[in-house]
Amino acid sequence: GTRGSPQWVRSLDVGSLTVRRLLPEDPPGLDAVQAVRTSVRASLEGVAPPFPMAAYATGGTARALGRMIGRTLDPERLEETIVRLARRRTKEIARKHDLDPNRAWSLIGGAIVLAEVQCRLGVPFEVARTGMREGVATMAFAELAAA
Numbered sequence: 001g002t003r004g005s006p007q008w009v010r011s012l013d014v015g016s017l018t019v020r021r022l023l024p025e026d027p028p029g030l031d032a033v034q035a036v037r038t039s040v041r042a043s044l045e046g047v048a049p050p051f052p053m054a055a056y057a058t059g060g061t062a063r064a065l066g067r068m069i070g071r072t073l074d075p076e077r078l079e080e081t082i083v084r085l086a087r088r089r090t091k092e093i094a095r096k097h098d099l100d101p102n103r104a105w106s107l108i109g110g111a112i113v114l115a116e117v118q119c120r121l122g123v124p125f126e127v128a129r130t131g132m133r134e135g136v137a138t139m140a141f142a143e144l145a146a147a
Contacts, residue, residue: 008050014043016061016110026090028108033086040116049120057125060103061110066127068097074124078115085111 022036057065057073069077085093085108094104118125 010047010049012043012047014040014113016106016113018109019112020106020109023108026105027088028086030083030086033082033108033112037112037116040112044116044120047120051122053123055118055121055123055125056128057114058128059110061107062114062125062127064097064099064103064107065111065114067099071127072124073114073118073127075115075118078111078118082108082111082115 019036019040022039023032025032028036062073065073065078065081069081088096090101090105093099093107094101097104099107114125
């Protein structure tokens, strides 16, 4: 879409917490992560987004991943990060990257979702400096000012 005007929107119940709950072990391990990725991929079946020129990731998971690997979440970095997260305990991830333990626990779920969505989009994600709430607030204030 363009600024303030999305051309294509889809919402699915495939978030970082939903996905992480499918991985009860800590650390989850590579085999379990692969099985969950297959499940996420199946959830995205039939979703055919237009190919964008750019894609932005927002929210706590995106910001935490950005702190770990940089603002560009490209396929290679996301894959490397998923492997690391699959092999490390939540406490170690939280301590090493100065993350809240709850965020560290859910991070692999979000990384899996972002990696699978990125496969469909065909472009790396850039970590947005702001989130959706800020965008909605900005639009609301603009509408109030115009009234």
